[in-house]
Amino acid sequence: MSYGKKLRESIAGPGTTPLIGVYDMYSASIAAKHYDGMFVSGFGFAASYYGLPDIGFIAWPDMVAFVQRLRGAFPHHHLLVDIDDGYVDPEVACHVVEGLERIGASGVILEDQKRPRRCGHADGKQVLPLEEYLEKLNKVLETRKDLVVVARTDATDEHDILHRAERLAATDADVVLVDGVRSVEWIKRIRKVVGDKPLLFNQIAGGKSPRLSLGELSDLGVDVAIYSTPCLFAAHEAMDSALAGLKAADGRLPEVDPASGVGVKASTSLLERNIARDRLVPEGVGV
Secondary structure (H helix, E strand, O other): OOHHHHHHHHHHOOOOEEEEEEOOHHHHHHHHHHOOEEEEOHHHHHHHHHOOOOOOOOOHHHHHHHHHHHHHHOOOOEEEEEOOOOOOOHHHHHHHHHHHHHHOOOEEEEEOEOOOOOOOOOOOOOEOOHHHHHHHHHHHHHHOOOOEEEEEEOOOOHHHHHHHHHHHHOOOOOEEEEOOOOOHHHHHHHHHHHOOOOEEEEEOOOOOOOOOOHHHHHHOOOOEEEEOOHHHHHHHHHHHHHHHHHHHOOOOOOOOOOOOOOOHHHHHHHHHHHHOOOOOOOOOOOO
């Protein structure tokens, strides 16, 4: 079964499919223990690979190379990839989609922002004319073979949000995403206009959208939930705390609990899973 078909079947199944944002191979190694789906976050990748904000700095060969490493280590996991605006041009977007499908990506998200782009939960976003975006989207849809394609709008005007969501739902895209949704009421309104088309909801800590459980999202008719930055922000907080503690202790490392602490043994054990003959599959998840 193709990776696209496996993700499509998961989306069509009961409940809301969670995809956890990862930003490097280490965060992916941890996420793979707990969930069977990953979201290759543009926010996280820009932060970790370049040390830059998510405003359009990502070069597509870097993203493709990262996804290739992910697929090599995690052959059983869903990999949904954020390709921003398709790296501007429709021709580039199609080339990237071909490459990602060839190396085993499960799906991509293509947004309708124009440059300079912004994180979906930031202020100051601007969108392309709808017909221009639809032309790019349709070229991508004609290019993919079985890859899941998520059509995303970053519209902020209330009328435009619903109009674009309805138009995106009428395409051959597999899923619709309206980013930066500000309330449960708006999720309901968007769910209504997209009809039977699967709906994706993006959650990011400190973002504009409400914090909702998978059960709550399922009740609202949301089919997929991406968590853009839980690993990145947790690492930020933990590293900052650890280094502050190291400084306060005059450089003396803390003791590591041999049963539950993270030291060289636990870290090496985690990474050895990625080269094991039988690659890691989350507990309770079939292959």
